[in-house]
Amino acid sequence: xxxxxxxxxxxxxxxxxxxxxxxxxxxxxxxxxxxxxxxxxxxxxxxxxxxxxxxxxxxxxxxxxxxxxxxxxxxxxxxxxxxxxxxxxxxxxxxxxxxxxxxxxxxxxxxxxxxxxxxxxxxxxxxxxxxxxxxxxxxxxxxxxxxxxxxxxxxxxxxxxxxxxxxxxxxxxxxxxxxxxxxxxxxxxxxxxxxxxxxxxxxxxxxxxxxxxxxxxxxxxxxxxxxxxxxxxxxxxxxxxxxxxxxxxxxxxxxxxxxxxxxxxxxxxxxxxxxxxxxxxxxxxxxxxxxxxxxxxxxxxxxxxxxxxxxxxxxxxxxxxxxxxxxxxxxxxxxxxxxxxxxxxxxxxxxxxxxxxxxxxxxxxxxxxxxxxxxxxxxxxxxxxxxxxxxxxxxxxxxxxxxxxxxxxxxxxxxxxxxxxxxxxxxxxxxxxxxxxxxxxxxxxxxxxxxxxxxxxx
Amino acid sequence: xxxxxxxxxxxxxxxxxxxxxxxxxxxxxxxxxxxxxxxxxxxxxxxxxxxxxxxxxxxxxxxxxxxxxxxxxxxxxxxxxxxxxxxxxxxxxxxxxxxxxxxxxxxxxxxxxxxxxxxxxxxxxxxxxxxxxxxxxxxxxxxxxxxxxxxxxxxxxxxxxxxxxxxxxxxxxxxxxxxxxxxxxxxxxxxxxxxxxxxxxxxxxxxxxxxxxxxxxxxxxxxxxxxxxxxxxxxxxxxxxxxxxxxxxxxxxxxxxxxxxxxxxxxxxxxxxxxxxxxxxxxxxxxxxxxxxxxxxxxxxxxxxxxxxxxxxxxxxxxxxxxxxxxxxxxxxxxxxxxxxxxxxxxxxxxxxxxxxxxxxxxxxxxxxxxxxxxxxxxxxxxxxxxxxxxxxxxxxxxxxxxxxxxxxxxxxxxxxxxxxxxxxxxxxxxxxxxxxxxxxxxxxxxxxxxxxxxxxxxxxxxxxxxxxxxxxxxxxxxxxxxxxxxxxxxxxxxxxxx
Numbered sequence: 018x019x020x021x022x023x024x025x026x027x028x029x030x031x032x033x034x035x036x037x038x039x040x041x042x043x044x045x046x047x048x049x050x051x052x053x054x055x056x057x058x059x060x061x062x063x064x065x066x067x068x069x070x071x072x073x074x075x076x077x078x079x080x081x082x083x084x085x086x087x088x089x090x091x092x093x094x095x096x097x098x099x100x101x102x103x104x105x106x107x108x109x110x111x112x113x114x115x116x117x118x119x120x121x122x123x124x125x126x127x128x129x130x131x132x133x134x135x136x137x138x139x140x141x142x143x144x145x146x147x148x149x150x151x152x153x154x155x156x157x158x159x160x161x162x163x164x165x166x167x168x169x170x171x172x173x174x175x176x177x178x179x180x181x182x183x184x185x186x187x188x189x190x191x192x193x194x195x196x197x198x199x200x201x202x203x204x205x206x207x208x209x210x211x212x213x214x215x216x217x218x219x220x221x222x223x224x225x226x227x228x229x230x231x232x233x234x235x236x237x238x239x240x241x242x243x244x245x246x247x248x249x250x251x252x253x254x255x256x257x258x259x260x261x262x263x264x265x266x267x268x269x270x271x272x273x274x275x276x277x278x279x280x281x282x283x284x285x286x287x288x289x290x291x292x293x294x295x296x297x298x299x300x301x302x303x304x305x306x307x308x309x310x311x312x313x314x315x316x317x318x319x320x321x322x323x324x325x326x327x328x329x330x331x332x333x334x335x336x337x338x339x340x341x342x343x344x345x346x347x348x349x350x351x352x353x354x355x356x357x358x359x360x361x362x363x364x365x366x367x368x369x370x371x372x373x374x375x376x377x378x379x380x381x382x383x384x385x386x387x388x389x390x391x392x393x394x395x396x397x398x399x400x401x402x403x404x405x406x407x408x409x410x411x412x413x414x415x416x417x418x419x420x421x422x423x424x425x426x427x428x429x430x431x432x433x434x435x436x437x438x439x440x441x442x443x444x445x446x447x448x449x450x451x452x453x454x455x456x457x458x459x460x461x462x463x464x465x466x467x468x469x470x471x472x473x474x475x
Numbered sequence: 476x477x478x479x480x481x482x483x484x485x486x487x488x489x490x491x492x493x494x495x496x497x498x499x500x501x502x503x504x505x506x507x508x509x510x511x512x513x514x515x516x517x518x519x520x521x522x523x524x525x526x527x528x529x530x531x532x533x534x535x536x537x538x539x540x541x542x543x544x545x546x547x548x549x550x551x552x553x554x555x556x557x558x559x560x561x562x563x564x565x566x567x568x569x570x571x572x573x574x575x576x577x578x579x580x581x582x583x584x585x586x587x588x589x590x591x592x593x594x595x596x597x598x599x600x601x602x603x604x605x606x607x608x609x610x611x612x613x614x615x616x617x618x619x620x621x622x623x624x625x626x627x628x629x630x631x632x633x634x635x636x637x638x639x640x641x642x643x644x645x646x647x648x649x650x651x652x653x654x655x656x657x658x659x660x661x662x663x664x665x666x667x668x669x670x671x672x673x674x675x676x677x678x679x680x681x682x683x684x685x686x687x688x689x690x691x692x693x694x695x696x697x698x699x700x701x702x703x704x705x706x707x708x709x710x711x712x713x714x715x716x717x718x719x720x721x722x723x724x725x726x727x728x729x730x731x732x733x734x735x736x737x738x739x740x741x742x743x744x745x746x747x748x749x750x751x752x753x754x755x756x757x758x759x760x761x762x763x764x765x766x767x768x769x770x771x772x773x774x775x776x777x778x779x780x781x782x783x784x785x786x787x788x789x790x791x792x793x794x795x796x797x798x799x800x801x802x803x804x805x806x807x808x809x810x811x812x813x814x815x816x817x818x819x820x821x822x823x824x825x826x827x828x829x830x831x832x833x834x835x836x837x838x839x840x841x842x843x844x845x846x847x848x849x850x851x852x853x854x855x856x857x858x859x860x861x862x863x864x865x866x867x868x869x870x871x872x873x874x875x876x877x878x879x880x881x882x883x884x885x886x887x888x889x890x891x892x893x894x895x896x897x898x899x900x901x902x903x904x905x906x907x908x909x910x911x912x913x914x915x916x917x918x919x920x921x922x923x924x925x926x927x928x929x930x931x932x933x934x935x936x937x938x939x940x941x942x943x944x945x946x947x948x949x950x951x952x953x954x955x956x957x958x959x960x961x962x963x964x965x966x967x968x969x970x971x972x973x974x
Contacts, residue, residue: 062911094805105804110875112882114805129805131882165799230889286508292506320597385597392600395549396617400889415508423511 021211040043043408044234050250050434051222054241055408064230065401066138066237067127068146069409072218074196075121075211075343076258083198084214085124087163087206089117094155096144101155104141111137115145119196121183122343122414129402130230136240138228143244146219156208156426163203170197177272178281178454179352185270186285186348186450190263217258221248227409230401257396263346265437267448269463273456279334280360280455284367284466285350286447291342291414299349302374304393305386305436306351310338323370332363344414348450349443357456364423364461368469374440376472383433391428395421446471530898530908531723538712539732542902543723544894550600551720552891553626554615555634556899559708562609562681562833568695570651570688571704572607577647578701579605579614582637584740585628592629599625603633609673609682610833611900617892623721627729630716634709635739640696648693655690663841664943671941672840678757681795682833702741710737717890717899756836756936782932784917785831785925786839791883792868792876792926793828793841793860809875811863812841816856822849826857834904839933847945854950855966858958865930867923882913934959 045055093115095101108115113130126145128138170176180195187193197203206274226241252258265287289295309319311334327333336353351367398404411418447470453460505511532542536746561572580603586592596603601618614634616626668684677683688696716734718726798817807813812826826843841860845853849915868876887893888911901908909917938959942949950958950966958966 061885061889063882063889105808108804109807109809110871110878112805112875112878114803114886116803116805129886131885226941256668292508294504296507320593370617388597392619395600399891400886416509417510419507426511 043420045412045417046234046238048221048241048245050246050248051220052241052245052248053225053233053412054238055225055227055412055419056232056234056237057404057408058232058234059230059401059404061230062132062400063129063401064132064138064228064232065127065129065405066135066142066226066228066230066232066429067125067405067409068142069225069227069406069413070124070126070146070219071121071223071413072124073122073124074194074198075191075260075263076218077191077194077198077214081202081206081210081214082194083202084210085119085218086197087159087203088211089119089124089126090159091151091155091211092117092145092149092164094159095150095152095226097148097150098144099141100150107137107141113138115141119194121194121196123410125406125409127402127405127409135228135232135236139237139240139244141429142390147245147248149215150197151211153208156206156211160203160206163197164200167197167200167203174277174279174281175352175354178283178452181270181272181454182283182285182348182350182450182452184269185276185452186265186287187263187346188266188268189259192263192346193342194376196202196211211237217252217256219248220252221245222364223251223413224248224417225409225412227405227412229404229408260344263343265346265450267450267467269451269466270453271457271460272454273458274454275357275456277455277457278356279354280357280453280457280460281352281354282360282364282451282457283350283352284364284449284454284462285348285448286444286470288340288347288349288443289342290345290347293347295439295442296342296347297424298342298431298436299388301383301386301428301431301441302378302436302440303337303338303340303349304390305378305382306338306370307376307389308335311333320389320398322373323366326366327363330362332359332366336363336367350449357459360453360457360459361461364466365469368466371440371444371470372472375437375445376441376474378433378436378440380433383431383436387428387431391425394424444470490632522932524966530902530910531905532902533723533727535711535727535730535735537735538710539730539734540715540902540906541717541723542715542898542908543718543721543726543897544908545722546720546891546894548720548891549619550891551620551623551626552615552617552720552895553630553716553718553721553726554895554899556614556715556717556903557612557634557709558610559612560608560610560901561684561686563708564684564704565680567687567691567704568700570692570696571701572612572686573651573688574644574647574696574701575612576605576607576645577650578637578639579603580633581643582638582640583632584638585632588596592633595618595625595629598622601626603629607686609684609686610822611903613891613896613899615895616894619722623718623725624729624732627716627726628733631733631737634714635734635737635738637684640703641698644697648696651688651693652690655687655693658687664844668842668941668943669829669831671943672838672939675941676756676838676939677836680757682836683757705739706741713827715899717895717902719895719898740865757939782929783832783837784914785921785929786832786837787872788876788880788918788921789864789926789930790828790830791880792872793864795825795827795841797825809872811860811872815863816843816860820852820856822846823853823856838939841890847948850946850948851950851966854955855958858966859963861934861959862961862963865927865934868926870923873921873923873926877918877921884914884918885911901946 041058043055043057046054047053071278073084073085078427085317093104095104099107108128111130111134113128113134115128117124117126126142128142130138154232184195226237226245228237290301303322307324309321309324309327310329323336327336333353333355336351341348353363353367355363398407408418449470451460451463528545530542530544532540534540542596559572561569564571580589580592582588583592586595592603596616596618599618599622601616601622603614603616605612605614607613614630616630618626666687670687674683674685711734716726716730792810793812794807795812795817796807798821812828816826817823824844826841829840829842831838831840841857843853843857888897898908938956940952940955954966
């Protein structure tokens with residue numbers, strides 16, 4: 018708009034932008050008490066509306082680790098106006114789905130429903146979050162459920178491995194806690210702990226009311242004013258919780274169990290924090306490394322080099338490259354599942370893929386990675402719930418919803434040199450964190466793994 | 476310790492310089508919390524009721540139907556649905572459908588191999604997939620809208636001109652064997668039970684034929700057999716080219732270009748042995764002895780076009796799921812199987828109602844699983860539930876089931892691939908598509924008398940039973956039949972001398 022010299026190119030860009038933005042605008046409004054309301058009107062007959070809260074296991078201490086998760090369980094057990102059965106019947110009769118999830122830095126309560134039921138949905142959500150009844154009897158009952166769920170999660174080895182990764186990479190800091198908390202806390206958490214947690218973290222400036230589907234923004238803001246104006250924005254004694262910085266420690270943890278059929282291994286370096294512009298080249302790099310699953314039957318003809326090799330030589334059952342970012346740090350890594358005889362090979366080739374990113378990644382690889390990243394970003398937003406989730410998390414992380422056109426521009430700006438530079442900044446010669454579960458005798462010693470984080474070729 | 480080394484550039488040049496390291500080449504080092512300058516602010520789409528727009532259908536000269544539904548967005552889903560599946564395999568070795576599913580999108584006349592196809596699709600950000608069921612085979616591609624021409628040409632190639640090379644067939648044989656092994660080893664027995672209940676209900680015909688290739692047929696299927704089958708069933712009158720997210724005229728143009736006069740690779744021949752048999756419900760029992768847990772599936776006959784919606788509502792009313800948790804409010808915790816069965820008998824692992832429907836018949840099943848020692852009680856509970864279905868459903872219960880069905884329908888239709896499948900299947904079976912709001916209206920019109928009518932019709936037919944596990948306590952089929960014809964659903968009393 019300001020660059021007259023680039024008028025023609027600008028015109029072309031505008032048409033491309035028009036065709037790309039085949040999506041409606043996300044509108045954002047803030048209420049007086051700090052609550053932000055964001056929505057995207059897509060014209061569907063259904064909608065998803067929910068509250069995304071900037072609270073999670075990172076805000077917990079060793080004593081109350083697991084409180085957020087416990088609270089999520091208690092949320093649907095009744096509110097002051099609707100006791101449990103009434104709440105459940107209300108939701109069921111609307112044909113709606115009420116769900117929640119807790120992660121390390123976010124908690125979300127959301128409801129999928131028909132668009133015409135938006136007012137009722139917002140009302141129920143406001144009650145669930147603000148006026149949860151938290152009966153003593155229910156707390157005791159849910160304790161058993163939480164313990165049983167903790168037991169079941171132990172069987173999901175992917176979760177176990179990634180939790181161990183966080184525990185070792187961020188050891189001694191709140192990011193090392195798992196979201197579910199230890200069973201000792203699940204046995205001792207009391208109603209008082211939950212009330213304290215609620216009171217110190219469920220504050221208006223840290224919440225976003227997000228909606229997607231057949232919703233009208235003005236109507237949503239009106240409903241928010243009606244139901245959420247009472248949401249507190251002040252802390253007791255002005256004790257605003259300050260996030261302590263979480264340092265990354267290069268380290269290793271192994272849970273060896275030769276009775277398990279497969280080994281699950283994760284290796285990660287410190288990655289980019291949530292708002293960092295480096296995330297885009299790192300995501301492109303992960304997209305080039307790709308992922309693989311033996312059951313998907315891609316065979317030897319996958320585009321990712323590591324995947325093709327894994328398929329041909331049968332190195333692993335599955336692998337994926339991932340990047341998790343938190344408000345001031347992140348984890349960029351790879352996770353793979355393999356049998357006990359191929360761990361060393363798989364680790365070698367994974368680190369080789371990383372070195373390739375840092376030094377010799379080619380133009381065609383980067384072009385392919387960019388294309389598939391753009392395609393996956395768009396493909397994920399398939400339905401009102403993923404869109405609503407995207408809006409909620411974006412507003413919490415970036416303060417605004419990043420439109421697809423901007424993601425497109427940022428991804429287009431990535432060049433092979435940029436991928437090499439950014440990957441070197443984060444990966445080359447850095448101490449990784451390694452977590453392994455299963456028959457891991459073959460996993461190389463940490464010093465060997467550390468030594469493979471650089472090449473002596475130049 | 477080696478963190479010292481990585482921090483030394485910082486110490487030498489300062490934090491700001493270190494950060495600029497990533498901003499090389501003129502890339503603005505702007506965090507994601509501020510908009511990127513120079514990006515033109517996008518012109519956003521406005522919603523103008525596109526969802527209510529009609530599905531447009533055109534029939535080409537060779538009988539192929541082209542159907543499309545417009546939807547804004549950068550991506551589209553286009554595919555070919557063929558009226559062919561395991562039910563048409565009466566005169567052929569069973570398992571052809573399974574093979575065709577695995578062989579889909581392999582080498583064709585124009586594309587030398589599957590990875591050439593995947594590479595072409597990658598240029599348009601696309602993915603391809605094939606799924607077969609008992610009566611339909613669906614080849615689908617999701618890609619960017621501007622790649623429509625390539626997509627339709629690829630589809631026509633994959634469906635009408637696959638090369639079916641020997642080495643591909645060999646690899647498919649291996650993949651099929653692997654999948655069969657996996658099915659048998661899985662802790663979740665549902666696919667096996669679905670096979671068994673269909674085999675029991677429609678003994679030896681159409682829908683009762685196995686959907687997964689039986690182990691001994693894996694080696695019998697080769698190119699000649701496949702060509703014979705394809706010649707009879709892959710003809711234009713049995714196909715629909717469906718698309719979501721594209722303009723109808725464009726799709727028709729591409730269809731004319733690539734699907735109108737293409738000779739299929741197995742040669743033109745007037746289809747002779749097309750199997751037009753109607754599904755014959757027989758009822759019966761199939762039991763398979765495995766270990767440990769015992770699972771049971773019971774089905775009863777259903778079907779005719781008007782009855783489909785009442786059966787769907789009935790299925791929603793029965794609901795059910797795993798005993799640990801329904802999954803939260805909204806996932807059916809007030810359905811009959813939860814209220815009457817799972818909440819009262821905590822020893823049951825699982826009780827769920829399923830509804831399978833085909834163009835001429837259907838099945839309503841209740842699947843339950845529990846410890847083998849309580850098999851007899853479990854069977855009795857299930858038969859009692861079936862009998863109670865014939866009673867008048869409560870007003871609130873019925874309303875709730877109808878609302879949940881409507882809401883589930885609309886929520887599923889948010890996703891473009893689901894809309895594509897809906898368009899394709901409806902046009903394939905009835906020649907037109909009922910729009911979502913029409914279906915919702917039909918659901919709202921279901922009354923208690925409709926439910927009673929379909930249930931009593933269903934209960935008059937012979938039941939079909941499939942059981943998997945340690946079956947020593949399983950009551951005999953005659954007893955189960957007697958229970959289902961009795962008034963209260965109880966099994967006849969047996970007196971045993973030795974317990």
